[in-house]
Amino acid sequence: xKTIRRTILILLIALLTGCPAGKxxxxxxxxxxxxxxxxxxxxxxxxxxxxxxxxxxxxxDYHNQPLELVIHLLSxxxxxxVQLKKSFRLERHEVTNNQYLYCVxxxxxxxxxxxxLSVLDAEGRxxxxxxxxxxxxxxxDYPVVWVTQQQxxxxxxxxxxxxxxxxxWEIAARGTSRRIYPWxxxxxxxxxxxxxxxxxxxxxxxxxxxxxxxxADVKPDQMxxxxxxxxxxxxxxxxxxxxxxVDGTWDSWAYCKGRAACPKGSESSCTKSCQDTGExxxxxxxxGTFDSSTAGAGVDASVGITRGGxxxxxxxxxxxxxxxxxxxxxxxxxxxxxxxxxE
Numbered sequence: 001x002k003t004i005r006r007t008i009l010i011l012l013i014a015l016l017t018g019c020p021a022g023k024x025x026x027x028x029x030x031x032x033x034x035x036x037x038x039x040x041x042x043x044x045x046x047x048x049x050x051x052x053x054x055x056x057x058x059x060x061d062y063h064n065q066p067l068e069l070v071i072h073l074l075s076x077x078x079x080x081x082v083q084l085k086k087s088f089r090l091e092r093h094e095v096t097n098n099q100y101l102y103c104v105x106x107x108x109x110x111x112x113x114x115x116x117l118s119v120l121d122a123e124g125r126x127x128x129x130x131x132x133x134x135x136x137x138x139x140x141d142y143p144v145v146w147v148t149q150q151q152x153x154x155x156x157x158x159x160x161x162x163x164x165x166x167x168x169w170e171i172a173a174r175g176t177s178r179r180i181y182p183w184x185x186x187x188x189x190x191x192x193x194x195x196x197x198x199x200x201x202x203x204x205x206x207x208x209x210x211x212x213x214x215x216a217d218v219k220p221d222q223m224x225x226x227x228x229x230x231x232x233x234x235x236x237x238x239x240x241x242x243x244x245x246v247d248g249t250w251d252s253w254a255y256c257k258g259r260a261a262c263p264k265g266s267e268s269s270c271t272k273s274c275q276d277t278g279e280x281x282x283x284x285x286x287x288g289t290f291d292s293s294t295a296g297a298g299v300d301a302s303v304g305i306t307r308g309g310x311x312x313x314x315x316x317x318x319x320x321x322x323x324x325x326x327x328x329x330x331x332x333x334x335x336x337x338x339x340x341x342x343e
Contacts, residue, residue, distance in 0.1 A: 026098045028159045029213075031089040032172065033233050034343050040171050041178070042290055043079045043255050043321055056316035067261055071284055072252040076323050078287040080255035082167045087343040090164055090172040093213040093236045094143035094244060094336045097134055100155055108158045112146035113331045117209060133210075141212045143242045143336040149304040149328040152245040152337035163247040164340035165292045166323065169307045173238045173320045175227060180319050182227050182238045209311060210334075211241055239309040239318035242336040248292045250303040250325040257288030304328040306335055 103109035117133035133139050134146070147155075149163075156162050164172070173182065214236060225240040227233065253259035262285055306326050309318035312334040316322075326335065 026096070026102050028099070028161070029091040029093055029095065029338065031341055032092050032235050033229075034087045034089050035084070035168070035172050037084045037087045040082050040084060040167070041079055042082050042167060042170055043287070044077045056319070068252070071256070071261070072325070074284060075252045075255060076319075076321050078255035078285055080287050080290040082171075082290040084168070084171065088164070088168055088172075088340050089343060090168065090235060090340050091161075091338040092234060094242060094338045095152075095155060096141050096213055097144045098140040100144040100147070101134070101140075103155050103158045106158075109155050110151060112144065112151075113148070114146040114333070117145065117333055131209075139210075141214070142210045143213055143237070145210065145242055145333055145336050146331045147245075147335075147337070148331050149245045149247075149326075151331075153247065156337075156339035159339065161339035161341045163245060163337065165248055166246040166305050166307055167290060167292055168340055169244070169246050170321060172235060173227070173308070179227070180321070182225055182235070182320065211237075211311075213237060213241070237308075238320060240311060242308075242334050243306045243310040243313070243324065243332075244308045245326075245335060245337040246305050246307050248305055249299055249301055249328075250305050251299050252325075253285070254290055254292075255287060256285035258286075259288075261285050302328055310334040 100109060100112075104111050112134055115132060115134040116130045117139075118130055131139070133142070134144070153163050173179070225237055227235045227238070251259075303325050304327070306324045307322070308320075309322075317324075326332070
């Protein structure tokens with residue numbers, strides 16, 4: 001009932017007053033430098049179309065599982081080609097509560113499905129406090145959460161932008177060097193730890209709830225989760241803060257040639273790429289060409305895609321090529337979004 005009353009109050013304000021007195025409309029998030037149209041590569045950097053017992057992609061529990069489950073969990077492994085047909089620019093940080101609230105006040109967006117957020121304990125596991133997150137001024141510059149994929153798309157359209165595709169998100173995040181993490185080249189995790197809690201010395205990366213966006217502009221030497229370059233190039237909160245909706249429908253086989261698995265017992269290059277030095281491995285598929293505009297047979301149109309790490313996820317999910325599925329009509333406490341704009 002409390003959330004319903006607040007929703008009604010916001011809608012009444014929108015009808016009666018438009019923008020609250022004394023407040024200027026919040027500006028849209030600054031855009032990073034343009035990403036050029038052209039040919040790019042998605043997926044794990046090694047290019048192996050297989051799973052082995054690495055720190056992040058262990059397959060010890062997958063040998064007796066259906067291939068559909070394996071490819072769902074490890075769909076980021078094949079190294080797929082993709083062509084961007086036009087250049088675009090990605091927002092430098094996630095959309096904030098203030099920005100989204102203005103869209104609600106204008107009657108163009110619907111409120112988040114939940115206005116509160118749980119603050120977790122020092123280990124990042126158990127809730128210890130509920131805060132009035134969406135409307136409280138203290139959290140105005142924090143990322144909006146509890147929105148569905150359609151709500152995210154509606155907001156982006158409201159400001160003359162759109163949700164990025166997952167290919168655009170990854171290409172902008174990884175840059176020409178195909179970074180695995182925002183702060184490094186090909187590998188390397190900060191020495192401050194691999195757990196979620198801020199007590200391990202990475203306050204912007206391992207926190208117990210969301211953090212204020214754009215903090216890299218305030219303390220550039222103290223923030224890990226920002227891409228290299230000057231101010232116009234830097235993109236923030238790709239591995240931390242909240243995961244992000246992208247446009248499109250989930251397809252576990254999106255990176256696989258012909259949406260097909262490697263033939264069992266085959267001596268093709270598909271299976272030979274997975275022969276290692278003793279550890280078992282699973283040949284998944286021959287890498288293919290990614291096209292987010294086409295969905296293969298059997299794809300569930302109700303399932304969308306999120307990208308990026310969050311304050312709730314461990315370090316393996318902070319890798320910039322990771323893919324995750326999520327029901328399009330379900331909102332979460334650790335999922336927000338950022339927009340993109342065509343050049």
